[in-house]
Amino acid sequence: MSGKHTGSRKAGLSNDDIGPETRLELYRLQVEIRDCEKRANDLFFQNLIKGTSHLSLGQEAIAAGVAMAMQPGDKSFCTYRGHAHTLARGVPMEQVLGELMLRDVGLMRGKGGSMHLTSVEHGVMGSYAIIGAHLPIACGSAWRAQYLGQKDVSVCFFGDGTTNIGAFHEALNFAAIWKLPVVFICENNLYMEYTPIGDVTAVEHPAADRASAYGLERIVVDGNDADVVYRTAQAAFVKARDGGGPSLIECMTYRHSGHSRADPAKYRPEGELEKWLERDPVKIYRERLREFGISEAEITAIDAESKRKVEAATELCKASPPAPAELLTTDVYADGGWSWRN
Amino acid sequence: MSGKHTGSRKAGLSNDDIGPETRLELYRLQVEIRDCEKRANDLFFQNLIKGTSHLSLGQEAIAAGVAMAMQPGDKSFCTYRGHAHTLARGVPMEQVLGELMLRDVGLMRGKGGSMHLTSVEHGVMGSYAIIGAHLPIACGSAWRAQYLGQKDVSVCFFGDGTTNIGAFHEALNFAAIWKLPVVFICENNLYMEYTPIGDVTAVEHPAADRASAYGLERIVVDGNDADVVYRTAQAAFVKARDGGGPSLIECMTYRHSGHSRADPAKYRPEGELEKWLERDPVKIYRERLREFGISEAEITAIDAESKRKVEAATELCKASPPAPAELLTTDVYADGGWSWRN
Amino acid sequence: MAELTYRDAVARAIAQEMERDENVVFLGEDVAKAGGVFKSTVGLYEKFGPRRVRDTPISEQAILGAAMGAAMTGLRPIAEIMFADFVAVCFDYIANEFPKLRYMTNGQLGCPLVVRTGNGGGARFGAQHSQSIENWTMMIPGLKVVAPSSPVDVIGLMAAAVRDDNPVIFHEHKSLYAVKGEVPDGEIIDTLGTAKILRPGKDATILALALMVPRALAAAETLAAEHGIDCEVIDVRSLVPLDTATILASVAKTGRLFTVEENPRLCGWGAEIASIVADEAFWDLDGPIVRITTPHIPLPAADHLEDLALPNAPRIVEKISRVMNGSKR
Amino acid sequence: MAELTYRDAVARAIAQEMERDENVVFLGEDVAKAGGVFKSTVGLYEKFGPRRVRDTPISEQAILGAAMGAAMTGLRPIAEIMFADFVAVCFDYIANEFPKLRYMTNGQLGCPLVVRTGNGGGARFGAQHSQSIENWTMMIPGLKVVAPSSPVDVIGLMAAAVRDDNPVIFHEHKSLYAVKGEVPDGEIIDTLGTAKILRPGKDATILALALMVPRALAAAETLAAEHGIDCEVIDVRSLVPLDTATILASVAKTGRLFTVEENPRLCGWGAEIASIVADEAFWDLDGPIVRITTPHIPLPAADHLEDLALPNAPRIVEKISRVMNGSKR
């Protein structure tokens, strides 16, 4: 973990550029994502989540830090590992869990599933399940903003493994030459599905060590520290909004669970998870709050409210029926139907 | 033109690592490519070449320099702009011109056409017309050599514009991590088809400035000086044969004609062509020979022999019939036929 | 009314739509300053400027991905994929992204864009630059797919495509660019999903698309003059939506169906239509449905071989006259 | 004779071929140390080591390109594209490179390789991980295409694919991986281009592929028991080469043809076969050819909706019984 923006700890409350309000919000986001993801895991083992699902346990600081730096109207482009980013933009838990459970209450009423969470209302412009595909798409959204003189920034999240596919390369060059207001956030959790990223990548930092190939600055940060992520993202957004073009930010992190629901993650070397659990972003942030003098009561209240929300959302989802059968053939085409003939 | 291996001029005959024999050969290759390409151009305007064709006029030093550094058994992977590289490996002119003229005497008897010149016998493992596709293919050939313990090197030629497509990125990373005996030669002629490469690329040197993204050395050389190309390629081949992995070499050059047969190249700024004509590789090399004390007679003999070869080849091709109609459906499948049903 | 080439019709169509709607933007390789490698977009850069008509790097995935991202957030991009064959390097957007976005998001997002491609053979470009790829796109649910055969259809269908709220794949035929046709003055708008009966006839229905249309028409004249077979020739024009009503009505009248397809045989558009007719119009049929296609092979570069491969009027005449005479009717 | 899952049959098939021929190598994402995301290649890495069984980066173009380069210079690679849908990101190799190499080089080079994909729906994976893409590959001249429905066919057809000197696309069905079947001991080799009559019958021919095979068989039992309709069920197995002889002979016998296709309707394999039968066996037909397919839509993730989309035994029974009763025969 080298590069820019790494140092984050402030000596004390003085000179705190973030402030207690934002900090509490950053904490709340991380806790709620953590609790909701844990619940998703439980629901899977209760066979209430079918298909697949990819958790962000351990990676919450990135979702929270970036989302906090975003403004309304900014656009998120996520992957199948997108629950966290969707929640972080303010999408209600029941709509996320509901989609995972493929119920009518879900964001897409079960038509999309866990890998495609979308809530345009909250700026979540889709979650994409083909590796790399959404990087060019985010460029297009940024191009639209530039073209229309709109001031929103498009943010694109992806993993370390994604840096080795062709679309990554095309998108980065494209964004750079057109100076697009897009911010690429690489969540380097050290693994593609089961293969360590170092085994299949020619450089140590799969994103940052390639930034120069697109004339961009090399940025690697501690992705488990929400403050660091928040500050780094903020700087990138300011640059993008000011016409300074794209940024590529590599956030070092670790997923606590397997790649997807069914993966016990046995391929990890012994002690690796334990090492990273010590750097658990939620734990780190709880300590940070204390460091900045936030009261235990405030912290506990957030924890409790989060648990309450998860319970309420779960009940709501369990009570939700599946979508009506007619939904099968709706919204293939813009007229709302699926007709390919007369 | 910065980077490694740039300086080439030797003070005199002393300390000449290349030697007159190789130099004459380098000259001969360049002249023959030049004459053959010019003839291709003439034949097109006589309507004897149909379809398309992409000349290497002005880029001969790269084909000659790399081919001279290759050993029998080494494999060339070329593009649609591949006449030069095919000739440089020793393929007879009539087989090249014959394919351009789509005659039975052509390398593929007219089935492939100018963009797909292939002569396995000479190590020319195909010319590929979808930008970027052959970079991974060359990796595969190199993987085979590595797997079987064979000592040949696979060489892949492509243009500056090709560095912006996804397959470039995937191939470079793949070659680097598997330490494959493959050498990537980027012929930077400053243009993709009609668009200046600088308009669409985030870095100045589209290949070399990206080498570090794959853990490779940055190499940019004068691609109009056959000696420089020869030496650079030789070093890369030695490294590849010794298990040192891939190299990426960017050769700066310029095409004297348009992108393809029909392109008058009006998009070029005034004076650009003239500037590069001063650096014409054939002219440079003729001076080089003189500098190294090669007699005018020897030079003229090569020039004359080249013209004679072109004439003979042209006549042979003109006399060649088109391939028989039965060829239409041969060699779709390995049984020689095209049957997709019983 | 003016005579216009198919090539110039492309530029006029795009200009018409860009003038109408500021949200229409156009991007592709060498399309702007150079006017396209087929010179089909000459003048657009001069007219609409570098903000709306943009040259891109050789990055087909970025081109289509950017078009999609712009489309789903408010623009109406037209993207060029130079040769249709290159759709293979960006097929993810065609197969997995454009056509699934609206469905997967339960209608939250749409993808109103047009992808133009230089499709088809006849130019001696060899196996990787000559393919007819209509079926690559027709088979994917969620796309619309058109392939005009005349200058006026180019303009009208392009206008319809740009105004459509769905992703439309617009297959231009390379070997038609030089063809001229009458084009009315003023704005032209056509309707997707409509086939056109170009020659009424009573004995057999011939379906054709793009370059095969003039060949089918020529064949029909010969069949009438020399074989006394009166063919109805329909230009399918739009593969999705498919105008099955026109096709089924024609077969109901003629009792016989022939398709003339430039694509290599397997899973061509004619197969789909044949299967529809063999189901829904089976009792109308007086004899076998016969598909006349390019053989199931890659295309050769050599002119005489390529000419042998693609269906042409003599082959159409030969096949139809033989089949119609051998009919057990 | 042992019971084996379809999943384990894949590993056994690859092992059989790797043991036989040192030139057979295997590459893909997470296929080696982890044994594949579907656990269908477990044990190969341990058995054959890191030289022959290799994990790759997420670079599908590099995977297929490298396989091709190795194949054309002497190896016999097997490449995995994890989910069939991802064929879209490396489609250039499938459409433009593998199948055209031999033809374009006039036979100088060949491309003997196998691409394995996890194809098909039923796992609630949503629109980008559930597609049946047989037609994406069937439509391309120069490829061979197979899709086994049972463990024993997996082994035999994989052996035939690896030994074939052409590029073979091997569609495994994700929803069949857990299915068990009897598999003889020892080496198993089958033949590409052969369909299998799994249930003889006299009233109608049902063609099915992969996951649709058990469903068609179940439907045939119900049709016989409850509707007195005796169906011949044919597992097509190999789309290219296509065993038209078996299909045409069956239709000659039964007079009726139904296809059961998992693909969305347009240009599916059944369309091609329907068009062949509507031409060559027209006079054998006693009624319409009917295709039972997934509707032409992207696949939904929700279990109940996905189940509605894919053809299943009740829908097959309903459709065939209704059509056969309504027949004007």
Ligand SMILES: Cc1ncc(C[n+]2csc(CCOP(=O)(O)OP(=O)(O)O)c2C)c(N)n1
């Ligand atoms: C084109 C493509 N190839 C392969 C996959 C299968 N796949 C899904 S997630 C994944 C690993 C991605 O790794 P990374 O980018 O590091 O993201 P992470 O899952 O670690 O968040 C792979 C290979 C895919 N979805 N798309």
Ligand SMILES: Cc1ncc(C[n+]2csc(CCOP(=O)(O)OP(=O)(O)O)c2C)c(N)n1
């Ligand atoms: C995937 C793909 N996109 C576009 C093209 C069309 N095309 C052919 S050559 C060319 C320019 C290539 O430029 P460069 O790599 O610099 O090579 P050069 O022609 O200058 O030698 C383009 C865009 C193609 N053949 N393949």
Ligand SMILES: [Mg+2]
């Ligand atoms: Mg990762």
Ligand SMILES: [Mg+2]
């Ligand atoms: Mg160039």
